[in-house]
Amino acid sequence: MIELRNVTKTFGLTTALKDVSFEIEKGEIIGFVGPNGAGKSTAMKIITTYTAPTSGTAIIGGFDVLENPYEVRKIIGYLPETVPLYYDMLVYDYLEFMGQARHLNGNLQSRMNWVIEACHLDVVLHRPIGELSKGFKQRVCLAQALIHDPEVLILDEPTSGLDPLQIVGIRNLIKSLAHEKTIMVSTHILQEVSSIADRILVINNGQIIADGKFEALRARIKTDNVFYMDVAVGKETVLAGLKAIDGIEKLDFLPGTNDSRTQVNIHYQGEELPRQLDQEIKKQNWPLNEFRLETLSLEDTFIQLTSPGKTAEEVAKEGGEA
Amino acid sequence: MTDIMIIFRREFKAYFYSPIAYVFGVIFILLNAGIYMFHFFFYGNASMREFFSILPITLALIFIPAISMRLWSEEKKLGTIELLFTLPMKSADIVLGKFLASLVFYLIALAGTLVIPIMLFFFGSPDIGPIIGGYFGAILLGAFFLAIGIFISGFFNDQIVSLIITSLSCGVLALVGWQYVPMVIDGWINGLGDFLYNYIGVTRHFNDIERGVIDLRSIVYFLSFTVLFLILNIKHLDGRKY
DSSP states (O other), X not given: OEEEEEEEEEETTEEEEEEEEEEEOTTOEEEEEOOTTSSHHHHHHHHTTSSOOSEEEEEETTEETTTOHHHHHHHEEEEOTTOOOOTTSBHHHHHHHHHHHTTOOTTHHHHHHHHHHHTTOGGGTTSBGGGSOHHHHHHHHHHHHHTTOOSEEEEESTTTTOOHHHHHHHHHHHHHHBTTBEEEEEESOHXXXXXXXXXXXXXXXXXXXXXXXXXXXXXXXXXXXXXXXEESSOHHHHHHHHTTOTTEEEEEEOTTOBTTBEEEEEEEOSSOHHHHXXXXXXXXXXXXXXXXXXXXXXXXXXHHHHSTTOOHHXXXXXXXXX | OOHXXXXXXXXXXXXXXXXXXXXXXXHHHHHHHHHXXXXXXXXXXXXXXXXXXXXXXXXXXXXXXXXXXXXXXXXHHHTHHHHHTTSSSOHHHHHHHHHHHHHHHHHHHHHGGGHHHHHHHHHSOOOHHHHHHHHHHHHHHHHHHHHHHHHHHTTOSOXXXXXXXXXXXXXXXXXXXXXXXXXXXXXXXXXXXXXXXXXXXXXXXXHHHHTTOOOHXXXXXXXXXXXXXXXXXXXXXXXXXO
């Protein structure tokens, strides 16, 4: 349904997209993930025909964005990242205008009623858009994207700036549209991706660096095994006790550590450690608070994909310096 | 409804969403009629000569830029241009819809000054030819300046910048042909004022029409430049690469 063929886009000296190719099947929900400035919005602007690629092309529903932009525009509903709206217009007038602009005639009223209900806009229908809260603005813009019942939905960060309740609302709306539409959702909120997307495309520095199901992506990342241990003895005691165990690569003491309590992440290699550790704890008779295998969080997965081999702190520090 | 009509309706209504339209209308009529009434009482002539003499300058410097500045600058600032250009519409239809909305808004303001000729017919017997010619010229001149304004508006995110650049551009076009200005310029550089008057200034063409001399060349001049700037606007927007 959506196919990018060797798309490159440059703005002066900066390259926003470098030879990007991917394909999205009809009915798929794609999570489009990447740090800010990775090229998500640029790719979406090319798909929606707002910007032309410098080289390469995109085929949407069988139409080339360069040769047949009007046919492409007819089948796409687009929610831009900036949530652009005419602030002076009333919500009702705006939806009517966008419906007319999408050439809805006989079914304009029924489509308007549908989006008003789906996006819960009935309470703000006759208010100027500029007076609405961020959440309502977002929903008005989403309503605009849905009004012509498009086959393809391009949503650029549809939940940014919303409160948790509104996020769940929009997520459920997107889920309810699944499988009848092809949906591409960009975001940097990873819980969102794992909860709604069939497939994830990770983009960084203008290149697709990963493509697949979330679990598959997580399995791809090679990291140390990490065990978290929280015991009610001092740091020195733990250090002395752990000396006996082979295979430990690194100990990360967490801030909760003091003279009578130790919280530590144990990085290790091999399979033996949990059993050895368990025996050691029993032998020493350390009072145990917590003991668990750390799995990579969504954020860590994301960081490992975009900046391999770095920790969240390192990435944050680099970001701060840059 | 055609695409032009859909855009026209939104754009035309947009002028009335804010109080600017009403403020504009009042100032337009008060200023133009006010300057004229001064002459009217001073000389006591039942003609609109003075009205049409000052009109190109007020249109160029204030009124037309104030109407045209928002046409694209507002869309760019709000980001709505992104949705506008992902609608299944041709750029030409969008530009024409916007241009016509601004033109109709201008015509309504201009129609407000019709109280002057009505008053003249009450108090005297003015020559109707120059008045009709004057209004005809004012429509052509307004369309020409609006086309320049919408073209310039396409370059800037800020309405005020659009206003100032349009005001400067139209102002130069109007002033180089206005009253004694060509002679003053000739005094600085011999021949330049004459050249500007003949080839660049719009006032000469406006005065021809206003005198009741409906010269086809002047009409062609206004219409062709209006069309030219609208085409430039369409080309500029189609070539966008942001």
